[in-house]
Amino acid sequence: MLSIAHGSVLVGITAHPVRVEAHVLRGVPSFELVGHAEGAVRESRVRVKSALAHVGVDLNEYRIVVNLAPADLRKRGSSFDLAIALATLEALGAVPAGSLGEVLFLGELSLDGSLRPIRGVIAHLLGARERGVERVIVPAANEAEAALVDGIEVGIAATLAELVASLRGEGVLAHARRSASQARSAILRDDLADVRGQLVARRALEVTAAGAHNLVFIGPPGAGKTMLARRLPGILPELAPHEALEVMAIHSIAGIGRPHQLGVRPFRAPHHTASEVALVGGGEQARPGEVSLAHDGVLFLDELAEFRRGALEALRQPLEDGFVTIARAQVSATFPARPMIVAATNPCPCGRRGDNTNRCVCRPDKVRDYRARLSGPLLDRIDLHVSLPPVDVMSLQVRASGERSSVVRARVEAARRIQLERQTAGKASRALNAHLAPADVDVVCVLDEPGRKLLASAVQRHGLSARAYGKVLRVARTIADLGGAEKIHAEHVAEAISWRLLDRDVAGTTSHAA
Known part of the structure; x- marks a missing residue:
């Protein structure tokens, strides 16, 4: 039978x-x-x-x-x-x-x-x-x-x-x-109010969250790079139901069940010794890598310059396309891969350059070689490059704290609603500014005359690539959205340009800024 x-x-x-x-x-x-x-x-x-x-x-x-x-x-x-x-x-x-x-x-x-x-x-x-x-x-x-x-x-x-x-x-x-415990997300323990000082970095986190941009922190050890990165999920909006299911599906395939964290955006922090397969996925059975496990969440790459060059270069395609395709002889598997990349790196091999202690003994050529571990095409795909000064230890004794994550998250959600309304109105094909297609940029990232002149000057002065030029426009659009401005003005462009630190001279400007 x-x-x-x-x-x-x-x-x-x-x-x-x-x-x-x-x-x-x-x-x-x-x-x-x-x-x-x-x-x-x-x-x-x-x-x-x-x-x-x-x-x-x-x-x-x-x-x-x-x-x-x-x-x-x-x-x-x-x-x-x-x-x-x-x-x-x-x-x-x-x-x-x-x-x-x-x-x-x-x-x-x-x-x-x-x-x-x-x-x-x-x-x-x-x-x-x-x-x-x-x-x-x-x-x-x-x-x-x-x-x-x-x-x-x-x-x-x-x-x-x-x-x-x-x-x-x-x-x-x-x-x-x-179960009742699945009805809401887990409580986030890391609050932005724990961060003392670092106002510029806090602002960069807010801009990053509002537009789903990628970010790299450059600063000496102890400047708070990791602390800030771990507080990014707390200022992000909750996952929408369809987003939560997609994230849960990826984690389920990897054998990482998290049904009790429905709505919580994933945060992944692989060690800098991670291989290409660990980061982008692969193996005999084509399992998702860290870039897919962090989909719709945050992928934190600490000690960015210490990662294998091949592993970092493997991230270029998913950063651009939002998915990873793993090809095998008999089958190809595709996984979503559109996380927000937050990276942290030291300004030089010893990490002390620009910490105001004059303890750095790294020669300019060593600093250039260290920074050269990060390729130009990879840095082009990172929207914000933020320099962190060393923390004033005495400021840690002050009880006053900054804004709580819930306050910042409210502004982020308001900015994202503006972006969603643009998509709903047919002005953009995608909701989030970081993901805008080139045709969308031409429509929603129109600059006023002072802004155009300022950006043209920056392109000539810093030699921005075409991709970096587009990143500046998208970040400026996010800054304008946070301010509730319909048009992008010169002050929005100026702030966006200020985040392109690594497009400048490494040995000179970075040393001064750090």
């Missing part, structure tokens, strides 16, 4: 349907699995046989052939166990014919028949909903993630026996339910 169950496989963040066909005949006992299955899928034969034995089904008298269609799509992971087991049971007549229907079955089986959680359950559910699937069965251990996806019925089961009983009409499966 031939039986059919439905499963799915992930390629990147996209779920592809897989038809699981089981054919059972009496004869020499065997269990064949075909359909371009990789190791973990082929091993499912052992798990399925043991799990079926625990529900009273002995396969020793049968020849079983399971086909995973389409055959040209490589099948990975252990999520097919449940569909294979159920298709086999229906072919054996152990569950009513037709009881599997068009339901999508996802789950890994233990040898005792219990269901283990799988990676990427949110991506599976989003793909199923898009294909018009009405019902999905997932392991009970995936309930917290599965409950986040609306518009599709999700049943949960802890064991194969529980699911078989429901198919026989002997019980009803529970539905995935969202």
Whole structure:
């Protein structure tokens, strides 16, 4: 008898349907699995046989052939166990014919028949909903993630026996339910009010958050670069529901469940020894890298100049396009990758240049070589270059603090509403200023006459590239939005130009500014 169950496989963040066909005949006992299955899928034969034995089904008298269609799509992971087991049971007549229907079955089986959680359950559910699937069965251990996806019925089961009983009409499966703790995001502990002084850097963070720009801090050790970067998520708006699902799907694929942090923007801070694969993704099974795990959040690159040159250069494409495509011989996987990049670096090899102590012994050529580790094309893609002076230790004794993150976040949200209104009105194809297309810039980044003259002078004086020129316009637009100005004026352009520190002479200007 031939039986059919439905499963799915992930390629990147996209779920592809897989038809699981089981054919059972009496004869020499065997269990064949075909359909371009990789190791973990082929091993499912052992798990399925043991799990079926625990529900009273002995396969020793049968020849079983399971086909995973389409055959040209490589099948990975252990999520097919449940569909294979159920298709086999229906072919054996152990569950009513037709009881599997068009339901999508996802789950890994233990040898005792219990269901283990799988990676990427949110991506599976989003793909199923898009294909018009009405019902999905997932392991009970995936309930917290599965409950986040609306518009599709999700049943949960802890064991194969529980699911078989429901198919026989002997019980009803529970539905995935969202817990109260998932209704709101986690409390952010790092507040901008903790930062004493550094008014210029605080302003740069606000501009960065308002327009979703990229930022690099240059300053000596102890200037507060890391402290400031870790407070950026606290002034960002919450993730919209569709953004939260996309972020959760990426993290689920990577095996990093965070259902209790619904709405919280991710913050990732990889070590400077991270490889290209760790940053942009890859590996045999094409897993997302840090740039994708930080999608719609913040990717903090501390000690930027210490990262491998190849790893940093690999970031150039996702910074420009907003996604990463990992190509393999038989398949290509694409992951979203549009985080806000916040980087921190020292002004020189010893880190003391410009700290007013005269302890720096780095020669100008050494400073140039150190800064040359960061390529021009990479720096062009970073909108704001901010110099941090050393912190006055005596100022730390002052109890007075700056604005709280909630106050700054209110201004950021107001600026982002202005940007969204422009997109809604058809003036821009994208909402956030940092992501404006060149055609959008021509429409929404129009300068007044003094602003045009100022920018033209800066281009000649600092030799700004075409990309840097566009970055200045986009940052100036964000500054104007924060001020509630409809047009971009000279003061907005002047502030935007002041953030292009690394476009100037490294050995001279940077030393003075630091």
